Amino acid sequence: MPEKTGPRIKDITITPIAIVDPPLLNAAGLHAPYALRTIVELVTDDGISGISEIPGNRAIDAALHDSIDLLIGKDVFQLNEIRQVLIDQFGTDTAAERGETPWDQRKLVHIFSAIEVACMDIIGKVTGRPIVDLLGGKMRDRVPFAAYLFYKYEGAGGELGFGTDPAATGWAAARQASGLTPAELVAQAKAMCAAFGFQSIKLKGGVFEPQQEVDAMFALHEAFGPDVPLRLDPNAIWKLETGIKYGRQLEPILEYLEDPVRGQENMAQVRQVLTIPLATNMCTTSFGDIPNSIRLGAEDIILSDHHFWGGLRASMTLAGICETFGRGLSMHSNSHLGISLAAMVHLGAAIPHLTYALDTHYPWQSDEVITAGRFTFEEGAVLVPTEPGLGVELDRVALARLHQNYLNCGLTKRDDEVEMQKIQPGWTFQSVRW
Incomplete structure (x- = not known):
């Protein structure tokens, strides 16, 4: 019997957005007026859409763009293959790449989680099952x-x-x-x-x-x-x-x-x-x-x-x-x-x-x-959502508005130290303070 294949990735859209965020304090400084997120949408050759969301960062967004040609044509069910393709391209993350701030800065884990969730959203829609199943x-x-x-x-x-x-x-x-x-x-x-x-x-x-x-x-x-x-x-x-x-x-x-x-x-x-x-x-x-x-x-x-x-x-x-x-x-x-x-x-x-x-x-x-x-x-x-896949759908009007926020605000990565310095000049992040 011929090998069965699932839907294949035809298009990938990567949209950075900026969402309103209050001036919250933490060990690394102060939240900016906007927090950055990136919305990833995969569309298959038979028109099924899957979505995901990750923390926003221009370097990670650029790596996602670099992965597009590698992923076009891949079967969304073949997540092990997709992960290996990404490892071959970007290598594995090191502990140093995590950084000392409260948020994680590693590249591969962000990219694969974005692609995996979107693929699983599609798989759920194909099989008629929520991701929890x-x-x-x-x-x-x-x-x-x-x-x-x-x-x-x-x-x-x-x-x-x-x-x-x-x-x-x-x-x-x-x-x-x-x-x-x-x-x-x-x-x-x-x-x-x-x-x-x-x-x-x-x-x-x-x-x-x-x-x-x-x-x-x-x-x-x-x-x-x-x-x-x-x-x-x-x-x-x-x-x-x-x-x-x-x-x-x-x-x-x-x-x-x-x-x-x-x-x-x-x-x-x-x-x-x-x-x-x-x-x-x-x-x-x-x-x-x-x-x-x-x-x-x-x-x-x-x-x-x-x-x-x-x-x-x-x-x-x-x-x-x-x-x-x-x-x-x-x-x-x-x-x-x-x-x-x-x-x-x-x-x-x-x-x-x-x-x-x-x-x-x-x-x-x-x-x-x-x-x-x-x-x-x-x-x-x-x-727990019971609809197939994630159980949520992308609001494209809101996506466009939040993407315009991103373009307008000028932020490209999270930097709580810089934001804190706007309130307390000279303040610096210390990995151990007290």
């Missing part, structure tokens, strides 16, 4: 997420700049208000949880000296009580002795402490002293990191991200490794729209042992690029 099927109907708090300056980003809408109420008002003190963070958390129903809370730390952030966590604990899990992420900016000192203070109230210190060796030393679980998306970030992680006992929980681990299927492999070695698993987030959120939900539904609610920046974003509009959260969770 292509990953082995649903383990849950709803995927839980956590409230993600940020220290921030006043303002909503984008065209509003640092201004506010005085008529805004509820979460819309909290999204624009400053949040620099423990009381302001508690108000932010209450508004976000009221609007989205989140059952657990995370604070992006690494912004102020540690005691201020520890005090904020205790304020949240007092406001929400012992039944609401709390997490703190200093983004690896603490020294070893700092991580141990403040980790001990936080032990009674935290669900887990994320990346208090930099590197697997330092994480392992903190882990030997503290009783609370340690999580990471900065010290164990690739399959090559795992053997040393297991040897050292560097963390208890790995925060995956299909954009950074090489796609959805690779993330399922990671889930199996975590189960084998007794590691918890959840997901890291970035400033994303509904295409990435849909992919996260399909993956989160398929993972057998999803031990913690996922991170999401989604409440901080106001734009959207899918036709159904923004996703709805019920009690902090998102229903």
Whole structure:
């Protein structure tokens, strides 16, 4: 019998966009008024479209353009072949290419995750099955997420700049208000949880000296009580002795402490002293990191991200490794729209042992690029789409508008240090600050 083949890639469109982003603070500086994303669309020879979304970066976009000729004509079902073609072209990523900032800067993992998700969107449409079924099927109907708090300056980003809408109420008002003190963070958390129903809370730390952030966590604990899990992420900016000192203070109230210190060796030393679980998306970030992680006992929980681990299927492999070695698993987030959120939900539904609610920046974003509009959260969770593929479709009018934002704003990559220097001249990113 002749070998069966699937739909083949005929066209690839790569569209950089810029979405409104508030002035959120982190260890690397300040979010720009716009966050960059890249939307990738594959169209097959029989007219089926598949889409994906990744963090925006001009260098990665250029590499995606360089991959077009390599991928035209490929069978969308042959993902192993597609991955090998990309490896042959770009090589494998190194740990150094990840960088020291809280976000990942590796090329191959971004490119392949973009192509894989779009291909799986097509495969789902061809087979009439949602992506979760292509990953082995649903383990849950709803995927839980956590409230993600940020220290921030006043303002909503984008065209509003640092201004506010005085008529805004509820979460819309909290999204624009400053949040620099423990009381302001508690108000932010209450508004976000009221609007989205989140059952657990995370604070992006690494912004102020540690005691201020520890005090904020205790304020949240007092406001929400012992039944609401709390997490703190200093983004690896603490020294070893700092991580141990403040980790001990936080032990009674935290669900887990994320990346208090930099590197697997330092994480392992903190882990030997503290009783609370340690999580990471900065010290164990690739399959090559795992053997040393297991040897050292560097963390208890790995925060995956299909954009950074090489796609959805690779993330399922990671889930199996975590189960084998007794590691918890959840997901890291970035400033994303509904295409990435849909992919996260399909993956989160398929993972057998999803031990913690996922991170999401989604409440901080106001734009959207899918036709159904923004996703709805019920009690902090998102229903798993049941339509074929991702279950979302591209809003081409919104895509054109957001692409024009990209052209107008002049940003080509994320650089929180430069943005911070606009507010605090001379400020520089330090990989270890306290």
